[in-house]
Amino acid sequence: MTTRSTILLTIQKIGAAYGRDIASLDDDVVLVDSGLDSLCFAVVVAHLEDELGLDPLSSVARFPVTIGDFIKLYENSAKQ
Amino acid sequence: MKIQPSNSLTLGEFLKHSGRAADGIISGANGCVGFKEIVEGTCFQDNSVSFCGRSVLLATPDQLTTALALVKLDGLANRVVLCPHDTDPQHFKSIISDAQIDTVVCGENFSDVASLGLPIGRAHSTVDSQNPVPIGRRRTEWVLLSSGTTGSPKLVLHDLASLISPIMQTTKAVNSVVWATFYDIRRYGGLQIFLRAIVGRCSMILSHAGEAVGAHLARLKQHGVTYVSGTPSHWRRVLMSGAANTISPVYVRLSGEIVDQNILDALHATYPGAAISHAYASTEAGVGFNVIDGKEGFPATLIDGHDPNADVVMKVEDGSLRIRSKRTASRYLGDDQPSLMSPDGFVDTGDLVDLRGDRYYFIGRRGSVINVGGLKVHPEEVEMVINKHPAVQKSLVRGRRNPITGALVVADILPKQRAQLSNLNNNPELLAEDILNRCRAVLPKHKVPAKVRFVSQLDVSATGKLVRDHE
Numbered sequence: 001m002t003t004r005s006t007i008l009l010t011i012q013k014i015g016a017a018y019g020r021d022i023a024s025l026d027d028d029v030v031l032v033d034s035g036l037d038s039l040c041f042a043v044v045v046a047h048l049e050d051e052l053g054l055d056p057l058s059s060v061a062r063f064p065v066t067i068g069d070f071i072k073l074y075e076n077s078a079k080q
Numbered sequence: 081m082k083i084q085p086s087n088s089l090t091l092g093e094f095l096k097h098s099g100r101a102a103d104g105i106i107s108g109a110n111g112c113v114g115f116k117e118i119v120e121g122t123c124f125q126d127n128s129v130s131f132c133g134r135s136v137l138l139a140t141p142d143q144l145t146t147a148l149a150l151v152k153l154d155g156l157a158n159r160v161v162l163c164p165h166d167t168d169p170q171h172f173k174s175i176i177s178d179a180q181i182d183t184v185v186c187g188e189n190f191s192d193v194a195s196l197g198l199p200i201g202r203a204h205s206t207v208d209s210q211n212p213v214p215i216g217r218r219r220t221e222w223v224l225l226s227s228g229t230t231g232s233p234k235l236v237l238h239d240l241a242s243l244i245s246p247i248m249q250t251t252k253a254v255n256s257v258v259w260a261t262f263y264d265i266r267r268y269g270g271l272q273i274f275l276r277a278i279v280g281r282c283s284m285i286l287s288h289a290g291e292a293v294g295a296h297l298a299r300l301k302q303h304g305v306t307y308v309s310g311t312p313s314h315w316r317r318v319l320m321s322g323a324a325n326t327i328s329p330v331y332v333r334l335s336g337e338i339v340d341q342n343i344l345d346a347l348h349a350t351y352p353g354a355a356i357s358h359a360y361a362s363t364e365a366g367v368g369f370n371v372i373d374g375k376e377g378f379p380a381t382l383i384d385g386h387d388p389n390a391d392v393v394m395k396v397e398d399g400s401l402r403i404r405s406k407r408t409a410s411r412y413l414g415d416d417q418p419s420l421m422s423p424d425g426f427v428d429t430g431d432l433v434d435l436r437g438d439r440y441y442f443i444g445r446r447g448s449v450i451n452v453g454g455l456k457v458h459p460e461e462v463e464m465v466i467n468k469h470p471a472v473q474k475s476l477v478r479g480r481r482n483p484i485t486g487a488l489v490v491a492d493i494l495p496k497q498r499a500q501l502s503n504l505n506n507n508p509e510l511l512a513e514d515i516l517n518r519c520r521a522v523l524p525k526h527k528v529p530a531k532v533r534f535v536s537q538l539d540v541s542a543t544g545k546l547v548r549d550h551e
Binding site for chain 2: 017018030031032033038039041042043045046047050055057058059060061062063064065066
């Protein structure tokens with residue numbers, strides 16, 4: 001499974017578990033408009049840390065705004 | 081009746097004696113009221129319920145109604161208990177008993193309080209100028225709710241003097257200041273900002289539960305907000321909204337959670353012209369200090385170079401920060417409550433600090449309390465829910481660091497022996513989901529474990545207690 005598909009699947013899974021309506025997860029969708037509140041987003045990040053072994057948000061210089069930014073952050077982190 | 085000292089004003093008097101009273105407003109998501117209207121009118125529906133000398137449970141749905149009611153009740157009521165909108169109605173009975181409440185103030189919908197058997201005063205988010213309520217002079221007790229180990233809130237007793245003690249010395253009435261906070265003003269962090277606005281006679285723009293970040297920021301822009309406060313979690317959400325530059329604050333304040341260098345740097349990059357500070361405060365200890373040098377942690381001189389006669393005296397003992405000041409709460413209400421401070425007047429904040437070079441850094445909490453985006457969670461109350469599951473022998477709930485909310489709740493669960501298990505237990509994923517569903521049914525969502533892990537043993541100390549490590 002690619003980093004992208006893991007991220008998208010995790011967002012859908014956590015969104016469903018927390019009863020959130022998740023928007024269509026296109027790259028230009030703004031994260032805070034995706035349907036995830038702060039808590040859900042935090043849970044997504046924790047699950048991704050376990051599944052991908054990556055925690056790029058802990059040292060990010062610029063916080064991601066869109067789904068595309070978010071995925072790119074993980075993809076770039078995976079390359080390092 | 082306890083009368084305020086002559087140099088000590090009530091909230092209503094702060095507004096009444098303000099030369100600028102006519103200019104200021106308090107604004108919520110659905111309305112806006114001017115200081116002059118607040119002073120001269122009332123938000124209460126009728127005069128049939130008296131608040132004079134009463135002990136009042138203030139359980140209004142929105143913050144604007146709370147703000148309007150507070151201005152009237154301070155000086156009039158004997159005691160006011162502030163209930164945030166997410167207070168579980170099942171706790172009302174214990175709050176009423178512990179705080180000796182004899183009157184309730186609610187909004188239009190009073191179904192949650194109708195069965196309590198107390199006089200009910202209904203309040204609006206608008207002001208009726210034909211039905212004025214006089215401004216009182218009584219020294220009203222203010223009670224804030226703090227999380228407790230059993231799930232029932234602890235009642236923390238302040239008065240206006242302790243609450244505004246950090247403000248009097250630092251706030252000047254500046255015409256251009258318009259305050260906003262992402263907090264709920266019924267919690268200590270938000271209340272501090274509300275009081276800064278009232279004491280400084282500045283307008284205040286309130287937050288609203290569930291409001292989208294973009295809409296909230298647009299509202300702040302509309303009112304020309306200049307001073308903005310929130311937790312690091314609030315600010316991360318603003319930075320991730322793509323709309324952070326909707327506002328141009330000159331002062332950005334963080335509190336309520338450990339502040340890391342990452343969020344300070346990101347805020348500085350987004351608002352290069354703003355003064356960015358982070359304050360240390362808790363409901364029990366009050367405001368300890370404010371750090372303005374743009375760095376995480378705080379200078380060791382605040383501890384080591386202190387003047388024992390200063391307004392705030394701090395020390396580190398057994399690794400945790402202790403504070404003695406006029407800003408601390410006086411005690412917990414209710415029977416059999418622990419003392420809030422040591423005999424020499426220090427409140428143990430439970431926040432562990434580590435000295436590295438010339439700075440102290442926050443490293444976590446003693447007693448395993450978990451801070452999820454500024455909301456405290458006691459592991460024991462979550463464990464009680466998990467342990468009721470028929471397939472669970474024991475559980476250990478702990479915090480896990482998180483770059484979005486500071487920490488999350490996670491659980492290690494020791495299932496019962498295979499012989500005692502139902503079919504569910506043979507499928508760990510299904511069992512985890514079943515346990516989490518039970519948690520979701522009875523706990524606020526920030527207390528529901530973000531992850532569960534099944535373990536084959538949990539360490540128990542010689543005294544039979546679970547061994548709790550903090551990260």
